[in-house]
Amino acid sequence: MFWRGVIGYLPVNVVQGVVGLLTIVLFTRLLNPAQYGVYALAFSVGSLTQTVLLTWTEAAMARFLATRIEDGRLSDHFATLFRLWLGAAVAVPLACAAVLLTPLHQSLKIAMVAALASTLVNSLMKLTMERRRAAGEVSGAALLTMAQTAGGFLVGLALAFAGLGGAAPILGVGVISAVCVLLVLPGELRRMAGGKFDKALARAYAAYGLPVSMSLILALVLASTDRLLLGAFLDEATVGVYHAGYSLGSRTLDVVFIWLGMAGAPALISALERGGQPALTEAAREQAGFMTLLTLPAAVGLALVARPLADLMVGEALRAGASHVTPWIAASGWLSGVTTYYLLQAFTLARRTPLLIVSMSAPALANVFLNLVLIPRLGLDGALWATTLSYGLGAVAAWALGRRACPLPIPWDILAKAGGASLAMAACVSLLPSPGGLLELALKAGVGALVYGALVLGLDVGGLRAKLSVILRRRAHA
Numbered sequence: 001m002f003w004r005g006v007i008g009y010l011p012v013n014v015v016q017g018v019v020g021l022l023t024i025v026l027f028t029r030l031l032n033p034a035q036y037g038v039y040a041l042a043f044s045v046g047s048l049t050q051t052v053l054l055t056w057t058e059a060a061m062a063r064f065l066a067t068r069i070e071d072g073r074l075s076d077h078f079a080t081l082f083r084l085w086l087g088a089a090v091a092v093p094l095a096c097a098a099v100l101l102t103p104l105h106q107s108l109k110i111a112m113v114a115a116l117a118s119t120l121v122n123s124l125m126k127l128t129m130e131r132r133r134a135a136g137e138v139s140g141a142a143l144l145t146m147a148q149t150a151g152g153f154l155v156g157l158a159l160a161f162a163g164l165g166g167a168a169p170i171l172g173v174g175v176i177s178a179v180c181v182l183l184v185l186p187g188e189l190r191r192m193a194g195g196k197f198d199k200a201l202a203r204a205y206a207a208y209g210l211p212v213s214m215s216l217i218l219a220l221v222l223a224s225t226d227r228l229l230l231g232a233f234l235d236e237a238t239v240g241v242y243h244a245g246y247s248l249g250s251r252t253l254d255v256v257f258i259w260l261g262m263a264g265a266p267a268l269i270s271a272l273e274r275g276g277q278p279a280l281t282e283a284a285r286e287q288a289g290f291m292t293l294l295t296l297p298a299a300v301g302l303a304l305v306a307r308p309l310a311d312l313m314v315g316e317a318l319r320a321g322a323s324h325v326t327p328w329i330a331a332s333g334w335l336s337g338v339t340t341y342y343l344l345q346a347f348t349l350a351r352r353t354p355l356l357i358v359s360m361s362a363p364a365l366a367n368v369f370l371n372l373v374l375i376p377r378l379g380l381d382g383a384l385w386a387t388t389l390s391y392g393l394g395a396v397a398a399w400a401l402g403r404r405a406c407p408l409p410i411p412w413d414i415l416a417k418a419g420g421a422s423l424a425m426a427a428c429v430s431l432l433p434s435p436g437g438l439l440e441l442a443l444k445a446g447v448g449a450l451v452y453g454a455l456v457l458g459l460d461v462g463g464l465r466a467k468l469s470v471i472l473r474r475r476a477h478a
Contacts (some may be wrong), residue, residue, distance in 0.1 A: 012259065015146045019153045020251035024244065027169055028314045028322075030160045033240035036318070038111050038166030040239055041231060044224040046115025046170065049095060051216045054123040056209030057085045058130050062265070063208060063348060065134040066273055075195025082189070083197045084205065085127065092120055111167040118174030124181045128188055133266050141262070144180060151176035208353050215347075215356030218364040219340070222390055225364075226383040229371045234379065242380060244318040245310070245325025250333040252302055253295060257337035260291050265345060272349055280349065281409055288342055289411040289462040292418050297452045299334035300422040303327035304429050304448060308440040321380065328384040335391040339398045346402030359401045363394030414462045421455040 028036060061081055068077035099112045125148060132141035156172020164171065231239045264287045271283040302309070303326070310323035347356045367390035374382030402408060425448045432447060434440050456464055 012142045012145045016149050016258065017255040019149050020255060023153060023169065024247050024314060026157060027160060028244050028318050031166060033237040033318055035166045036240035036244065037231065037237060038108050039169055040227055041108065042111035042115040042166060042170055044227055045112050046119055048217065048220050048224065049116055050119040050123055051213055051220055053088045053091055054085060054119065055216055056213040057081050058123065058126045059212040060205035060209040061127050062130040062134045064205065065131060066269060075192055076198050076201060079192040079195035080198050080201045081205065082192060084202055089120055092116055107165050111170060114167045114170045114174060118170055118177065121174060121177040121181050124185060125177045128184050133262060136266065148176055148180055208351055211353035211357050215360045218360035221364040222367045222394065225367050225371050226387055229375050230383055233375050238380060241318050241321035242325055242383060244314050245322035246329050249302060249326040249329030253298060253333040253337055256295055256298060257341045261341040264341065268345055268349060285409040285411060288409060289414045291342060292411060292414050293456060293462060293464060295334060295337060296418045297422045297425060299330045300426055301445065301448050302330040304426060305441050305444050308437055311437050312441055325384060328388055332388045332391045335395045339395045343395065343398035343402055346406040346408050350406035352405045355401050355405055359398045360394065362397045363390040366390045366393055411462065417459065417461045418456065421452050424455060425452040
């Protein structure tokens with residue numbers, strides 16, 4: 001199931017990667033630093049609202065679908081979840097009204113209301129995609145994700161040209177999500193036919209999903225505190241610079257982690273449900289090794305080409321600051337991705353989601369404290385130090401607590417070999433000239449990939465040659 005998902009979601013990975021980079025390239029040029037900062041702040045508010053109110057239903061959809069198929073209560077599953085979603089969603093209009101009554105300036109109000117309103121259609125889309133992923137409907141989930149990603153970008157770009165400022169990217173995703181919802185929601189609602197709201201199921205879903213939401217709130221605190229405090233202590237232009245560099249670093253890595261997570265999470269659940277702990281351990285070891293081999297050199301390489309990448313991708317007003325931010329975020333992004341898409345799976349697999357809250361509390365609280373201490377003293381660098389240290393603490397906490405819930409293997413041998421190959425890659429790249437721009441980016445990225453690839457394939461780290469052969473055969477068959 002994992003490799004079928006890896007192959008099936010590869011086009012999604014490509015689309016999300018291209019759109020993520022184009023978002024940075026174009027919106028950092030169309031929006032000035034203050035407008036880009038407005039976008040960053042509103043995006044954070046919208047993400048936090050969706051996580052607080054609605055994400056717990058999305059998590060329950062993914063985790064319990066296989067169970068409800070087995071016990072024949074699928075219609076009750078949908079009837080219960082959609083009613084729970086509707087009850088939580090009524091708070092969104094109240095949040096919009098509260099924003100309109102605040103003394104914020106008009107452009108920020110508009111962007112925040114757009115972000116809040118978009119959470120409704122975005123969450124309905126997420127429910128649909130989680131259902132399809134959990135059911136193994138790879139092509140359906142992939143098509144929806146690609147339509148939402150590419151369509152949202154294009155509409156947002158048009159709105160930015162129309163002069164909507166920081167609200168444009170958010171509105172673009174919201175509009176396309178609404179269109180997609182109109183197309184797919186009727187079919188999803190028909191799955192409720194003959195079903196009824198079940199209080200026992202609702203309690204089970206809440207007991208599982210609410211801790212997931214709370215842990216994600218803490219993750220958002222971890223990811224958003226720096227922007228909010230930079231805006232409070234400094235200004236929106238600094239937030240824009242930070243967000244540009246953060247996006248350049250995190251989105252590049254997120255594309256790979258999300259791709260692996262789309263395929264990996266349903267495969268781990270299926271392995272556990274069908275084969276118990278032995279099957280889970282085998283599947284998890286395979287996933288963790290493959291994730292390490294792909295993402296560790298990507299993070300190191302991103303740090304090595306931060307300056308030419310920023311020259312190429314980021315608008316001139318934000319370029320210098322973004323190139324300074326990106327290497328730090330490459331480290332933070334790798335720690336965050338490994339934690340989110342592998343280490344934290346231990347708690348959802350064991351259905352011990354309250355431990356997610358414990359695991360995320362330490363880095364979230366540390367991030368708030370470190371930002372409060374370091375930003376007034378070090379400015380932008382203070383936020384970078386705080387972010388990297390906090391994500392490191394989060395990885396250690398997730399690993400330590402996860403061993404008590406559902407032990408997942410750590411491929412230490414692959415980690416050591418991939419780390420050694422990445423260091424060799426970095427040493428070779430550091431010897432290359434730095435002509436700047438596209439030429440430097442292509443030269444360093446190409447040499448780095450060749451060096452790393454030759455090392456890990458030559459040593460056959462983690463049986464990589466056999467895995468690549470499987471992927472290529474299945475891709476050719478598809």
